[in-house]
Amino acid sequence: MxxxxxxxxxxxxxxxxxxxxxxxxxxxxxxxxxxxxxxxxxxxPVDRIADAAARMIGQPNALQYTTSRGVSLCRDVVASVEGVDPHRILLTHGSQQALSLLAQALVDPGDVVVVDDPVYVGALQAFQCVRAEIVALPITSDGTNVGALSRLLERGVRPRIVHTVSNFHNPSGATASTATRNSLADLAETYGFWIVEDDPYGRLSFDGASPTPIPGERTIRLGSASKTLAPALRVGWLNATPAVVDLVERLKQSADLCGSTLNQLMVADLLSDTTWxxxxxxxxxxxxxxxxxxxxxxxxxxxxxxxxxxxxxxxxxxxxxxxxxxxxxxxxxxxxxxxxxxxxxxxxxxxxxxxxxxxxxxxxxxxxxxxxxxxxxxxxxxxxxxxxxxxxxxx
Amino acid sequence: MxxxxxxxxxxxxxxxxxxxxxxxxxxxxxxxxxxxxxxxxxxxPVDRIADAAARMIGQPNALQYTTSRGVSLCRDVVASVEGVDPHRILLTHGSQQALSLLAQALVDPGDVVVVDDPVYVGALQAFQCVRAEIVALPITSDGTNVGALSRLLERGVRPRIVHTVSNFHNPSGATASTATRNSLADLAETYGFWIVEDDPYGRLSFDGASPTPIPGERTIRLGSASKTLAPALRVGWLNATPAVVDLVERLKQSADLCGSTLNQLMVADLLSDTTWxxxxxxxxxxxxxxxxxxxxxxxxxxxxxxxxxxxxxxxxxxxxxxxxxxxxxxxxxxxxxxxxxxxxxxxxxxxxxxxxxxxxxxxxxxxxxxxxxxxxxxxxxxxxxxxxxxxxxxx
Missing domain, CATH: 3.90.1150.10 (Aspartate Aminotransferase, domain 1)
Incomplete structure (x- = not known):
């Protein structure tokens, strides 16, 4: 040794x-x-998930490999949930995998990545793994500190990525206001960074209304079935411009070939049963x-x-x-x-x-x-x- | 854009x-x-897998997160299959994930990684992702070209990893001879590299006898349920010295938090039913x-x-x-x-x-x-x- x-x-x-x-x-x-x-x-919902498993396991190829992008049926259902074209969707092994693949796909050592302080530690680790230079901005009750971010950008700092948990932030609980979302999108367009809108909790709104996503083509949205269905399904997703989806797809292949066909079919079954x-x-x-x-x-x-x-x-x-x-x-x-x-x-x-x-x-x-x-x-x-x-x- | x-x-x-x-x-x-x-x-075996799913889904916490190392019950069963202590086992999302996490855990940019030529492309990609310097040695009918490897080592090249698909090689079909295995283990000990023995096919021996693993503490064995049970389970494993398991565990956490509890419980159920x-x-x-x-x-x-x-x-x-x-x-x-x-x-x-x-x-x-x-x-x-x-x- x-x-x-x-x-x-x-x-x-x-x-x-x-x-x-x-x-x-x-x-x-x-x-x-x-x-x-x-x-x-x-x-x-154990019984409903057991039912999905029993139903989907008999589907043709349910137990075979799938594509690195994920099972088409599930991508279609997620696209419909996200209100976008399926070409924007890639399925990941929980949204943590989307974070780590995005970090590898988009960040070179020394590139600046902006995070909220306090931070979701899983995001911090994913960016540290690719040796990003982390800049942490104290989060406000309106979400990411766009004032501090603007000053940073004016000083000439050029982040590759600004990461935030936009809704019911882990750990601070804050939700980005509409003004914060719009400012972030404008700054991303002007300065050419990617916004990673990490959103595992958006559907868990106490007043029943999920906040509107951060706008713009520079926003990469991450979603997950872990908090709404079950963590053990290990199905998350990324909703991004197709150029980003293509890059992440290449990395996903070398990371683990593909997700579980069965689990993705189960999530398709569960999410498409919209009344339930x-x-x-x-x-x-x-x-x-x-x-x-x-x-x-x-x-x-x-x-x-x-x-x-x-x-x-x-x-x-x-x-x-x-x-x-x-x-x-x-x-x-x-x-x-x-x-x-x-x-x-x-x-x-x-x-x-x-x-x-x-x-x-x-x-x-x-x-x-x-x-x-x-x-x-x-x-x-x-x-x-x-x-x-x-x-x-x-x- | x-x-x-x-x-x-x-x-x-x-x-x-x-x-x-x-x-x-x-x-x-x-x-x-x-x-x-x-x-x-x-x-x-669709029916047997459906049966495992139905049985395991009702287990306590079957649908929750598990540890980054994997479900204890499944690690115990895999350890028994591998004939080692469970502390040596970490479960991955297929053995491809073990390759990519090992590459990240052990290889710095510019480090030499030796592969067989022709190569399993998934391994090549995993090592390229961490910017390894790839040295490919023409594989022989006795497996990895230990003659060429010895000459390389004598010339002063110091690989971090030597990767091979030891049994029924993909794509060449070769199986490492006992002499090749012993030489590899000796060279690894002398020169301080890791052997990654990628072994998804070992159980699929036409004469019923699985070849003996490559010996030594510097051998990291990778196994998988994909070729023996079903790819969609996405359960692979790594069998290595605990120091390596600890490193990979840290990376697994930032890569995707953990595997699927349910799928790992299903694999435990299937592998422990040894008669079947x-x-x-x-x-x-x-x-x-x-x-x-x-x-x-x-x-x-x-x-x-x-x-x-x-x-x-x-x-x-x-x-x-x-x-x-x-x-x-x-x-x-x-x-x-x-x-x-x-x-x-x-x-x-x-x-x-x-x-x-x-x-x-x-x-x-x-x-x-x-x-x-x-x-x-x-x-x-x-x-x-x-x-x-x-x-x-x-x-």
């Missing part, structure tokens, strides 16, 4: 996932986890809205003025600030009280997010969410006492 | 797949295709042996001394030489007679394989294989006439 590092230089630049390491600790019996990034298992699918989405969004409300009510009741949070309007996450609290320190105390969350610093690029945290309301029932917040409050009180009793010169 | 190339430098270095472009032409009605790289659709699986493998291998025999008998009958071929001892391919024939030119004539194959040049790195071709016997029935070879002979005769009648100064 070699004594020198065996990994490639590319891999040495990739941040390990604090979150993954954390999940190993938090997913212990007795711990109520607000830390996960999973959709609710109890809302996955729309009702299913309503059901998930209502359940998440109910859980989000339970979480924020509990935050109000238990923490009052000592917490600030963005009221979730969709998706799975609530971003909180606990002024004066170091949430990384808080976590170990919280775990001892049986509650887990992800500290803000896990999503930070340059921003100081020491006092912030991401709470997921997706997977716990309302009563359990309230109990989790009670435990969190006890942990906060305890951590405060600990802090006060600690000698200032101590570790 | 930009007028400069939009693709990254990495992508510009990747050879487009002649084979994929070709398949679009060859898969026309009325064309008997010896060109495909697919396993036989009629031998895929062994009988199933016997059935496929016998059918392929029968088809291979039909193909080579037809080659003998129709082409006699004008063809040389390696008698297949397993797998899906027969590599033929047609001395004096340019197989790329032959292909267009052959297509007009309703038969397709892949010209040798599609697999060539440096070697002149103009007079060679890969014939797949996997997907056609014996009678159809015989008819395909009859058409091929007519095309060869026709192409020869065409050549003789053509003015030497012509195009």
């Amino acid at each position: 070699p004594t020198v590092p065996i990994e490639s230089a590319a891999l040495r630049g990739v941040r390990g996932s604090t979150i993954r390491d954390l999940l190993a600790v938090t997913e212990q019996p007795g711990v109520l986890s607000l830390a996960g990034g999973l959709p609710a298992t109890d809302l996955i 699918f729309d009702a299913h989405i309503d059901m998930i969004a209502s359940a998440y809205a109910f859980r989000a409300h339970a979480l924020t009510s509990a935050l109000d009741d238990e923490l009052g003025d000592s917490v600030e949070y963005t009221s979730p309007s969709g998706g799975m996450f609530c971003w909180v600030r606990l002024p004066g609290v170091d949430t990384s320190e808080l976590l170990s105390v919280a775990l001892s009280y049986g509650v887990a969350f992800v500290p803000g610093s896990a999503f930070a690029v340059d921003a100081d997010l020491t006092d912030s945290a991401r709470l997921s309301f997706a997977t716990l029932q309302p009563d359990t969410l309230r109990e989790a917040v009670r435990r969190l409050r006890t942990a906060i009180d305890d951590a405060a006492e600990l802090r006060e009793s600690r000698p200032t010169s101590g570790a | 930009p007028t400069v190339p939009i693709e990254s430098a990495a992508l510009r270095g990747v050879r487009g797949s002649t084979i994929r472009d070709l398949l679009a032409v060859t898969e026309q009605p009325g064309v008997l295709s010896l060109a495909g790289g697919l396993p036989a659709t009629d031998l895929i 699986f062994d009988a199933h493998i016997d059935m496929i291998a016998s059918a392929y042996a029968f088809r291979a025999h039909a193909l080579t008998s037809a080659l003998d009958d129709e082409l006699g001394d004008s063809v040389e071929y390696t008698s297949p001892s397993g797998g899906m391919f027969c590599w033929v030489r047609l001395p004096g024939v340019d197989t790329s030119e032959l292909l267009s004539v052959a297509l007009s007679y309703g038969v397709a194959f892949v010209p040798g040049s599609a697999f060539a790195v440096d070697a002149d394989l103009t007079d060679s071709a890969r014939l797949s016997f996997a997907t056609l029935q014996p009678d159809t294989l015989r008819e395909a070879v009859r058409r091929l002979r007519t095309a060869i005769d026709d192409a020869a006439e065409l050549r003789e009648s053509r003015p030497t100064s012509g195009a």
Whole structure:
């Protein structure tokens, strides 16, 4: 075995996932986890998916290889969902694969990629893998910080890609306003960068209306069946100008030849059953809205003025600030009280997010969410006492 | 839209797949295709797979995300198939993904990667994507050319990886001898390179005995369910020293988070049913042996001394030489007679394989294989006439 590092230089630049390491600790019996990034298992339509599997497995070639672009039937259905021509659609192994293939297809080492701060860590890793120079702009409540982006562009910085989770942002919860979307599209046209609009949560809007996509030919939209149907289908997609689709198709071939024909046929079956699918989405969004409300009510009741949070309007996450609290320190105390969350610093690029945290309301029932917040409050009180009793010169 | 190339430098270095472009032409009605790289659709155990799907879909968390390493149950079953500890196993989206992740994990731009010539094009593309310097050594009937490799190493060349399809090589049909395997392992130990033993076909041995894997801690074995169960499961695996597994795991996370829990549970169910699986493998291998025999008998009958071929001892391919024939030119004539194959040049790195071709016997029935070879002979005769009648100064 070699004594020198065996990994490639590319891999040495990739941040390990604090979150993954954390999940190993938090997913212990007795711990109520607000830390996960999973959709609710109890809302996955198992019977309808089993039915799709049974029906599709007998289709001709359902178990063979498919094209790198994906099964035509599924591309057609996704195109119809996205309201575009099927030539703009390429199916990926979850939308994370679309991110990593786009990074490889479009970014050379040293190219600038702009991300939100806090960032979706999966996007950060995909861009780090191709040795992009990451520039992180503090996200606003209206989405990507187009003011800071404009100043960057005026200073002569020329990003290849600006990435954002446009709807119900992971982790900050923000949704890009119409003004932000239009500004982004205008800047992309003027300065020649690609917008990667990462949108796994758009359909999970609590008021039932999905926000309008970012306009323009320089927008590459990513979608996924993971949060609306089931993660294990591993079907995501990319909706982009055909020149980009062609490039990604070439890379997809060398990355893994193609997706699963069966799984893509299942997604085609499920998404094209629009009456069922729309009702299913309503059901998930209502359940998440109910859980989000339970979480924020509990935050109000238990923490009052000592917490600030963005009221979730969709998706799975609530971003909180606990002024004066170091949430990384808080976590170990919280775990001892049986509650887990992800500290803000896990999503930070340059921003100081020491006092912030991401709470997921997706997977716990309302009563359990309230109990989790009670435990969190006890942990906060305890951590405060600990802090006060600690000698200032101590570790 | 930009007028400069939009693709990254990495992508510009990747050879487009002649084979994929070709398949679009060859898969026309009325064309008997010896060109495909697919396993036989009629031998895929649809009912048993449907049964696995129905059973596994109801398992707890079968439709949730899994770990980047893969579902424990499936890793345990694969470890048992490979005869190793589960810590050595990481599940991938087909073994092509293992190739591309290994290339990213272990190879820096300019690092030397040694491949066989002719090469499995998917491996070539994966290494080109990370801008490896490719050195191709003419494969022998005993597998990788260890003589040429030794000379290369003695000249001071230090490859990071030596890649080979060790059993029933795609496309050449060769299987590495025991001497080749031992030499490779010794050289890897001495010179510190990794052997990637790409082994999708090992179980498809016509005499029932799978060759022994390449020994040593520097061997990374890749396996797949695509040729033994079904490509659409998209389950492959990597069997390597834990340090390599750890690196690939980090990349797998940024590549696509994880594989499909459901598909991996299905593979666990199918592979652990050893009585059924062994009988199933016997059935496929016998059918392929029968088809291979039909193909080579037809080659003998129709082409006699004008063809040389390696008698297949397993797998899906027969590599033929047609001395004096340019197989790329032959292909267009052959297509007009309703038969397709892949010209040798599609697999060539440096070697002149103009007079060679890969014939797949996997997907056609014996009678159809015989008819395909009859058409091929007519095309060869026709192409020869065409050549003789053509003015030497012509195009």
